Amino acid sequence: MSAPPVLRCVIVDDNEINRFTLEHFVELTEGLELVASLPDARAALSLMRSAEQPIDVLLLDIEMPHLSGLELVPLLPSPAPDVVLVTSHPNFAVDAFDLRVTDYLVKPVEYPRFLKAVDRVRAHRVSAAPAPTADPTPATFENSELFVKVNNKLVRLDFNEVLFIEAMSTYSILVTETQKHIVYITLKALEERLPFAHFRRVHRSYIVNTRRIDSVHDNMLQLGSYEVPVGKSYAEEFMKQLRGL
Template identity: 65%
Template sequence: MPTTPSRLTCVIIDDNEMNRLTLEHFVELTDSLTLMASFSGSIEALAFLKSNPSVDVLLLDIEMPHLSGLDLVKILPQPQPEVILVTSHRDFAVEAFALRVADYLVKPVEYARFVQAMSLAADRRAASKAPPSEPSAEAQVPAQGSVLFVKVNNKLVRLNFDEVLYIEAMSTYSVIVTLTQKHIVYASLKALEQRLPFAHFRRVHRSYVVNTHRISFIEDNMLVLGPYEVPVGKSYQEEFFRSLPNL
């Protein structure tokens, strides 16, 4: 089937045959994706990527012999595809997000989570291909009340919190998630929650604080924010739903 402009081309690299076949099946199920190639090793895949710079998305296992997924990301030819890392362990999350990958999937991967990751990769890919435009003065300088400086990798990064979807706890650090980026902050979720000056950021789970202005809809105690779903914990449900403005 010929590739249409709306389709994303993708490559899979995983040395585990069962995991690789699962990802291939997920790609086959997804109308917006076209599988260009699937590899059991990163070295042969690197040669393919060098000769095919148009690949949009790379589904990449982390733990592989000879050349790990993390090491492969560091030497990918430019322009790089959007990378979605796939692993059996959460321990690589800090290093993975520091490499500015699109997303990080933990095995066994569920199809719904796969679709979320692909949606984020598609948004990032579209943004990278969009022609530069002259931002308005308002866009250049967000309202000061929505901007905070956050320490990320020993740098103070200026974030417009109107664009933040949610903040997730990851062990002793937190991940601030927008539609196009994930920022690792070396502070606990509790510490961030206590310092956030915005009333519309609410704790809805022991692992999540959400921007209620970014909730698209709620279904079965799941909050949908862009391509992501965040659960509302049982102990938070009564207070959270009572706080929502509704008819």
């Protein structure tokens, strides 16, 4: 079996000891190449914009002066690296729908957990790679995972498994076949931020994953063991969209 491709890494952390720890972990790990270890997010942005070869992995501290890790992520050039956030705060208030990060490490970082993050990066890069077929149908199952803030904890959730999202006052419930996740964001705000085109608003209280619809009958959608109503004001447009899927 051939060795996995080498991943080019950049470390960004204003704490020298934390940088040294991550540098040591990169050195210990086969298949990782350290391109730079920087104390400042501004320097990292400049490096990534001018790099002749793309950076594959960004090990990024969150709290830094001048430009935080959270502020850096939206500024990253394309193709963007896989971002692994590193922070001292396990309950850091990250708006998960604005950040497409691959993993989230809590300091002090242990080496086994670091290896798990590297494995996730590799898995994500494989899933995001273009399919080696000539099938013209867009394959949009890639990048289906987001971190969702649930009960002050960031939870990795695969949105391919979400059947529908239900509004409840000022929060929303993400429903899968086996679980319900409460997220403290309104359905309207969630609809605006959700980056997946196959999630459609069908009712003032529901957004559904159109890929998980089993059947439609009398303006009721069957999604697994659940039924979701289609609102009158949404029905005509939704049915047109559904027939075109």
